[in-house]
Amino acid sequence: MVWVPGVGEIPLSLSTIKGRRKSITVKRYGIVSQALLKYKPGDRIFLRGPYGTGFTLTEERNLIIGGGSGMAALRPLINDKSFGMVSAKTGDELLFTHEFKENSIMIMTDDGSSGLKGFPSDYLESVDIDQFARIYACGPELMLKALYHKLKDSRPDAEFSMERIMKCGIGICDSCSIDGRQICVDGPVVRVGEINPDGEFGHQKLDISGRRIEIHL
Amino acid sequence: MVWVPGVGEIPLSLSTIKGRRKSITVKRYGIVSQALLKYKPGDRIFLRGPYGTGFTLTEERNLIIGGGSGMAALRPLINDKSFGMVSAKTGDELLFTHEFKENSIMIMTDDGSSGLKGFPSDYLESVDIDQFARIYACGPELMLKALYHKLKDSRPDAEFSMERIMKCGIGICDSCSIDGRQICVDGPVVRVGEINPDGEFGHQKLDISGRRIEIHL
């Protein structure tokens, strides 16, 4: 949870984990993320955490499927043997594509402005998923939902990082829950095999007031 | 600090220290001590502590000078080589005299009803204090004061256990202080060499309300 004093606090992932120096990667979105983007080197950053579960780290060959700023959380997983399926709305929102080896990445955009047009789930069949020791995904919930249906039988060990409103980060406020589990504590990383396709995932979530809303594209 | 629920709490010393089973020895005095004396085997005792300093334990030959219930605190120090100077107001208030070896004890009472008549300080010259690795004393302040003057030059290492009103036991209420030191924390055991003869010791103390009173026989 990253706090900009006087502005607000938002959940962010570490985009560098190893070593003494860490990093976060922020997408310009609303008030807090914009305030963060004004920070200069040497400025003090206020945070608490990290909270919850992380991806299982591996040095083996892995498949990294990222949508938009979801790549921030996936970045620490990129290694020499990684294969990436990196997507975004438009080409200039693509993140960390240069961190993959040449010929180890597929790029796609919603508008086709860069790489292939479409979503990672549309192209999953074109890669042989059995070759990967681990599969990770982070991005919009509908992208995860589409991936879920393609992976649930073959790869229940694949790991998804989920997103919800997160107000407390410590399992008390219930704003982040999916099917009674607090994503800030028991997540955000969950295994595909643990997801209930008939529950809230991909269907419903609570908004900032606690009002139940449907998840649409 | 021993608490009798519904009655009160008073400071008491452990009269057995070693082993799993401990003991306290209580003199019938006022409300709390009388309530304690009604306890039966198996009853629950409530206490907090122990607090403060204790006597330096030794297996060597030591001199134990006790007045009245002061013997309670001294009892754990008695060993095979101990010599005791045990005093009380009258004979039936003498404590733990049987725990010393034969010929290793001098008994005195204020009224002469048992042993010699008088105070330990009156007879200190009759023992060779240099033979003792340690010297310990506990009893009424005027007994300690008389001993102080006899020991301050020859045995600044002698240890006295002091008594004051003790309400908190943890160095906050100031009811137990002597010369700005809290006897519940920095005492009750102090070395003779640390005592200031021109301060409060043997002269003045605060009573239960905090009123300064002179110490008389």
Next chain:
Amino acid sequence: MIDLGVSIAGIDLENPFVLASGILDENGYTLVEVLRSGASAVVTKSIGLEERKGYIPPVVYELPYGLLNAIGLSNPGIEHYSHEISIAIREKKPIIGSVFGSTPEEFAHLSSRMEDFGVSAVELNLSCPHVKGYGQEVGSDPNLVRDIVRSVKRKVDVPVFAKLSPNVSDIQAIAEAAIDADGFTLINTVKAMKIDIYARQPVLSNVYGGLSGSAIKPVGIRYVYEIASNFDRPIFGVGGITTAEDAVEYIMAGASAVQVGTAVARVGKRVFNKLISEMRDFMEREGFSKIGDMKGVALRR
């Protein structure tokens, strides 16, 4: 045979441990999980008439011995919340609907809707900021408290609990004003705050928040004891309960049952099963066979 069952204002509970309002009770599926984890009942988040977003985060701050929060009564509004209750109610354990408002009419309407949704009781959160006064709370104005409780009692048949604020000079005057309630819930959080000395700013966006957890247990015990000594109404004890010993302390002070909040975050939802087994052990060791046998034993009458 140890019996953990209690009855409070006519509500039968299989054990004395109930989820406190505002903790893991925004989403109906979470309520289901809490009930399955051993809670004998749940109190909902405090619900108002209209949807409210609450304060901008930071809305919580962890202290070593407690938690500060200023969620700001975020809630979807009473009508939207009915869906969450409909999910939780399938567990067939009591749901206690917590409501907040600023007028007797609001409280009465909200309580009546809660009753429609099928709750077993309502709890009136009398600790929210009061619009009329300044820096004051609804729960510190005896006349307003009296009117609120009466209006609600006239409107609903389920038992009504008045949840009182600890931020008052004279709790007995407030309890007296709320005497028409079927029971009391004591206590809500203690007004407090935290400054980050490196940011040189208050940490909560609302500046002030409510302190909960271990730090306030001695305050909660005091309120329960004081009210149990002076009033003949069942009490839910709440504030800083993490172990069965904490719960026993509340029960000996006069509570009939207890609610657990902050510990659910600290320990997790399994705190309820932990409390149940610790309570059995304690009662066995100390020779109590019913929770009721411990109730109020520390009161000096």
Next chain:
Amino acid sequence: MIDLGVSIAGIDLENPFVLASGILDENGYTLVEVLRSGASAVVTKSIGLEERKGYIPPVVYELPYGLLNAIGLSNPGIEHYSHEISIAIREKKPIIGSVFGSTPEEFAHLSSRMEDFGVSAVELNLSCPHVKGYGQEVGSDPNLVRDIVRSVKRKVDVPVFAKLSPNVSDIQAIAEAAIDADGFTLINTVKAMKIDIYARQPVLSNVYGGLSGSAIKPVGIRYVYEIASNFDRPIFGVGGITTAEDAVEYIMAGASAVQVGTAVARVGKRVFNKLISEMRDFMEREGFSKIGDMKGVALRR
């Protein structure tokens, strides 16, 4: 160059750390030791007209994050206490005389005697039980507070601090009533209690006591912040200060100086020297050269 000196209501202090009332201040020789340990001033125990034994022990109970006490205002009476002040005053540091009573006349007389004894200021302990009402404190009755402060101000020339209770619904109304004082001291202990579940009894012989120490720091910060935001009077911050960071939090909330109580028992009298060196380190690291530069920086105006 770091300067730890502060001035509060005209009293110059060599550092912002003052001994709080009721802690190690019954015996004049102890006050001397506290001043020699680094405290820039001491507040005496609260002294009344007559000698009082206080409550029968147990009068304190240690909690993991604080201390409960119900000493019961034991004191030798104002005339006997003069001797203790005469001992402490030789240290040539400010002595602040704390007094308690139940009427304006008592407070005025006690304060005037304190002035005769040579104190640099008086502190009015407005948190003792109030005889007129029931379960109420002197400090929660605005009219009484106003009369007390006015009577004292008419009688003495030294600065007068009003020490306010945190056990009130509306601190601003009380501060308003005490506005004739030269400064405020915030806060006294929070009413609380503890039951020993094995003894099945309250631990303090008086049943209720006051909670101090870390547990109440967030409450103290809130009161200081609230009063500093709304009133233009210097404030002594007190409640749960153990480290310089705690003190900085109070100062950023608006306090001019702080008082330290429970930590003196937890850490020992050397807490004052520890606070002084921690404060120097903090100010150096954070680039503050004067205590005054930190004062109130967290206030949103």
